[in-house]
Amino acid sequence: MTAATVSTAPAGAAAGPEPGSRSGTTGRRGRRPATTILVTAVLAVVAIYFLVPVYWVVVAATKTTDDLFATNGFWFGTSFALFDNLSAVLTYDGGVFVRWFANSVLYAGVGGLIATYLAAAGGYALAKYRFRGRNLIFGLVLGGVLVPGTATALPLFLLFSQLGLANTYWSVLIPSLVSPFGFFLCRIYADATVDSSLVEAARIDGAGELRIFHTIGLRIMTPALVTVFLFQLVGIWNNYFLPLVMLSDQELYPITLGLNNWRSQTDRLPEFYELTTGGVLLSVIPLAVAMIALQRFWRGGLTEGAVKA
The missing domain is CATH 1.10.3720.10 (MetI-like)
Incomplete structure (x- = not known):
C-alpha cells in the first residue's frame, strides 16, 4: 500500500530552512559587505602601521652606511651587507652585544x-x-x-x-x-x-x-x-x-x-649606523x-x- 503525502503548508509558500541550517536573514546580517570591507580596511591599516617599521629595520640592516643615506629607505641598496653587519654586531668590542642580549x-x-x-x-x-x-x-x-x-x-x-x-x-x-x-x-x-x-x-x-x-x-x-x-x-x-x-x-x-649607546656615537663614527641597525634587527627576533x-x-x-x- 502507498499513502499520498499531504502538505500542510499553504499553496505557494516557500519552504523553510532545513533543521540545523542558519536562516537566510541571520546569514545576511552576519555578512554585510560594507561592514566586512570596513573591518578589513581598518585591519589592513593597523597591520601596515606595525609592519612598516619592522620592514624598514630589515632593509636597513642589509645596507652599508653609504647606502643607508644614498638609497631609498624602503628598498635594498647596491650591496647586500646583512651578514657583514651582523658579524660586526656580534664581534664588536669582544662581543659586548652578546652580553647585552644575555x-x-x-x-x-x-x-x-x-x-x-x-x-x-x-x-x-x-x-x-x-x-x-x-x-x-x-x-x-x-x-x-x-x-x-x-x-x-x-x-x-x-x-x-x-x-x-x-x-x-x-x-x-x-x-x-x-x-x-x-x-x-x-x-x-x-x-x-x-x-x-x-x-x-x-x-x-x-x-x-x-x-x-x-x-x-x-x-x-x-x-x-x-x-x-x-x-x-x-x-x-x-x-x-x-x-x-x-x-x-x-x-x-x-x-x-x-x-642607544651605539646610536649616540654615530655622529663621530658613522660605522655605528651599521652596528645599530643590525643590533635592532637581532633584538626584534626573540619577541x-x-x-x-x-x-x-x-x-x-x-x-x-x-x-x-
Whole structure:
C-alpha cells in the first residue's frame, strides 16, 4: 500500500530552512559587505602601521652606511651587507652585544616568568577566597596600574642605593617581578573562568589549596597567563628608563641601553649606523619568536577546564 503525502503548508509558500541550517536573514546580517570591507580596511591599516617599521629595520640592516643615506629607505641598496653587519654586531668590542642580549634574556625571561606566576597566584586568591580587605587590595592594585613606571624609577633608585643594590642585576630584575596589570587581569579572568564547584570538588577529593591552584587554576587560566607573560616580556625587553637610572656598568646593560649607546656615537663614527641597525634587527627576533610560539597556548587554553552544565 502507498499513502499520498499531504502538505500542510499553504499553496505557494516557500519552504523553510532545513533543521540545523542558519536562516537566510541571520546569514545576511552576519555578512554585510560594507561592514566586512570596513573591518578589513581598518585591519589592513593597523597591520601596515606595525609592519612598516619592522620592514624598514630589515632593509636597513642589509645596507652599508653609504647606502643607508644614498638609497631609498624602503628598498635594498647596491650591496647586500646583512651578514657583514651582523658579524660586526656580534664581534664588536669582544662581543659586548652578546652580553647585552644575555642580560635582556635574564631580565625579561626570568622577570616575566616570576611576575606571571605571582600575578596568577594573587589574582586567583582574590577571585576564589573571601576575606576582609579583599576589595581594598584590589583597589590598590588598580591604583598601581595607573602609576607609570617612569614615576617610580627615581624612588626605586634611591631605595636600591640605600640597600647597596644599585648598579647590579637585582636593581633591574626585582622591579620587573611585579605586574599590577597582570594581577588585575588574572583576578578578572580567574573570577570568570575558574568555577567554584570545580574547586569544591577538588577539596572534597582531598586536594590541598596549592595543588588545586597548580593543577586546576593555572591550567584554566592559561590564556590570561600567556597574555600577562607576553606583556611583561615585551615591557621588560623594551624597558629603557629604569636600566638607564639604575645601571652605570656597561656589562650589565640590556639591549635597549646598549643600542642607544651605539646610536649616540654615530655622529663621530658613522660605522655605528651599521652596528645599530643590525643590533635592532637581532633584538626584534626573540619577541617575534615568543609571540609565534605562544599563540597555540592562547587558542588551546580557551576551552581547558570547562565545566559541563
